[in-house]
Amino acid sequence: MNNLGYACINMTLGKKGILTGRAMRKSTLDAKGLPYASQLALENAKDLKTILEWNVDHGIYFFRIGSDLFPWGNKIDITKLPDYNEIVKVLNDCGDYARANNIRLTTHPGPFNLLASDKEEVVLNTILDLEMHSTLFDLLKLDETPFNKINIHVGATYGNKEVAIYRWKQNFKRLSLSCQKRLTLENDDKESMYSVKDLYDSVYQDIGIPIVFDIHHHNFNTGGMDHSEAMKLACSTWPKGIRPIVHYSESKALHENNNKIKLQAHSDYISDFIQTHDNDVDVMIEAKAKELALLEYRKKYNI
DNA sequence: CATGGTCAAGTGGCA
DNA sequence: TGCCACTTGACCATG
Secondary structure, three states, rough: OOOOEOOOOOHHHHHOOOOOOOOOOHHHHHHHHHHHHHHHHHHHHHHHHHHHHHHHHHHOEEEEOOOOOOOOOOOOHHOOOOOOHHHHHHHHHHHHHHHHHHOOEEEEOOOOOOOOOOOOHHHHHHHHHHHHHHOOOOOOOOOOOOOEEEEEOOOOOOOOOHHHHHHHHHHHHHHHHHHHHHHEEEEEEEEEEEEOOHHHHHHHHOOOOOOOEEEHHHOOOOOOHHHHHHHHHHOOOOOOOOOOOEEEOEHHHHHHHOOOOOOOOOOOOOOOOOOOOOOEEEEEEEOOOHHHEEEEHHHHOOO
């Protein structure tokens, strides 16, 4: 195993008001407009640097950037933000810092990003959101490869997986090349949806999108493969020279012995050793306690 | 100032 | 039929 990372929020810094997730409701955007969106984006960008520095101070070189850095960035023209030039400078600086310190940055746009949708409006919204993430990566001067992945799910079947996958692949072609080159697909956490094997057979074999293996999700949708087989297959889809990423989380319902919680929900901390079956991977820990869970894990297993 | 309901977005599973 | 879960809580009105 190489890098251990965490997602979007630093609890320690968050308590001090340092975060990249300043957001607002639509009503607030309507009331306050671009100047306020600009102010939030600038504060978010500045805090990203602080979080990256904190990470380096704590030996963490893998971080997922949240989707709210540009509040409403998928619906507004961010180049029209009053502070746009300054925001770009700050993001350029964050990117330089990441490169200099060998930090791997990724994103995970929300479950509303459905390239397989049968509704054109949903697809258009998805394209806008994915392109916003890609533009953010451009401003950070990150690679146009899945080293800096923009990761999504297929996420829905519309009653016919084959047709949905076909639409997914058609709509994928509508993305900019730089966005396409960063995109990865993750296995879903429902039996009815897409396992690693589904993604491999129906998408990777056709258009070569790398597969992110989510170990927790696999428990709910194995596609007939055990963990070791599925992880190996997923890892085989990554380009040479780019370390595959796997996601790791544990069940909140089991941790808290509470059957009212869905088994899929993520626990605050993780307790089991992360088995990577000798694959050379970076592991994104998806735990509600964020970097605290990562630090606890390293302490527990002395790594 | 703390709390709790609500918030942009899509889908599917379940009580 | 309406909540929960997913990428993630944070916003905002109210007391």
